[in-house]
Amino acid sequence: MENSKTLYQHGTLALLVPGLLTGTITMGELLAHGNTGIGTGEGLDGELIILDGVAYQIDSKGNVNVLANDFIMPFANSHFANYQELTTISDATPAEFEKVSLDGKPNSNTFFSVLVKGTFSYMKTRAVAKSSRPFDTLAKTAEKQSIFEAKDVTGTLLSYYSPALFHGAAVAGFHNHFLADDHSIGGHVLDFKIKEGAVGIQVFDTLEQHLPITNTEFMEHDFSKDDVASAIAEAE
Numbered sequence: 001m002e003n004s005k006t007l008y009q010h011g012t013l014a015l016l017v018p019g020l021l022t023g024t025i026t027m028g029e030l031l032a033h034g035n036t037g038i039g040t041g042e043g044l045d046g047e048l049i050i051l052d053g054v055a056y057q058i059d060s061k062g063n064v065n066v067l068a069n070d071f072i073m074p075f076a077n078s079h080f081a082n083y084q085e086l087t088t089i090s091d092a093t094p095a096e097f098e099k100v101s102l103d104g105k106p107n108s109n110t111f112f113s114v115l116v117k118g119t120f121s122y123m124k125t126r127a128v129a130k131s132s133r134p135f136d137t138l139a140k141t142a143e144k145q146s147i148f149e150a151k152d153v154t155g156t157l158l159s160y161y162s163p164a165l166f167h168g169a170a171v172a173g174f175h176n177h178f179l180a181d182d183h184s185i186g187g188h189v190l191d192f193k194i195k196e197g198a199v200g201i202q203v204f205d206t207l208e209q210h211l212p213i214t215n216t217e218f219m220e221h222d223f224s225k226d227d228v229a230s231a232i233a234e235a236e
């Protein structure tokens with residue numbers, strides 16, 4: 001049976017910092033661990049969002065592409081959707097969305113996902129442009145990103161929350177990706193305002209962390225020289 005309490009993650013955010021951007025998992029393998037997820041392609045090739053088992057890439061030109069099973073990624077996560085209705089939300093800023101998702105608590109000690117389906121009076125996203133070998137560091141690739149904005153757009157916001165303790169493995173706090181129903185905008189969310197939406201929540205009790213042990217660059221890299229926490233905070 002599908003385990004809806006497990007969040008599967010391939011790679012860690014930390015390996016993006018020094019530019020270890022080789023794709024080390026295929027979309028087919030990732031989808032075996034879930035029908036919902038986020039990630040990025042090899043060389044930070046756009047922003048990914050997986051909804052209902054379909055994997056989409058928002059590229060740096062703003063195009064939404066459906067990805068094949070042989071698409072490769074350095075970092076991604078997936079899980080089997082089993083969201084519990086939490087509430088409906090209207091006229092909400094990111095801070096209000098986070099407060100609702102955390103049920104008023106200042107933080108959470110476990111991973112969870114939040115899905116908002118609805119209308120957004122404002123949406124601001126970014127998509128990074130693919131870098132080729134030798135790959136740039138995260139700070140450098142983050143400079144080569146496109147920003148997209150839309151007003152009154154209907155779509156799905158997929159959010160993952162990571163506890164502060166795991167910063168480096170993932171982004172501490174909320175990490176949000178978005179896809180408009182008409183595919184007019186999507187990507188890594190920078191800012192938004194929810195006009196009206198249904199909020200679902202799914203709490204995980206297990207993080208399944210998969211690492212690319214057949215990738216020599218990763219296995220031989222000395223992460224002690226990277227200022228992982230602050231580089232991530234800056235870029236994300």
Ligand SMILES: [Zn+2]
Binds near residue numbers: 047175176177188189
């Ligand atoms: Zn992202």
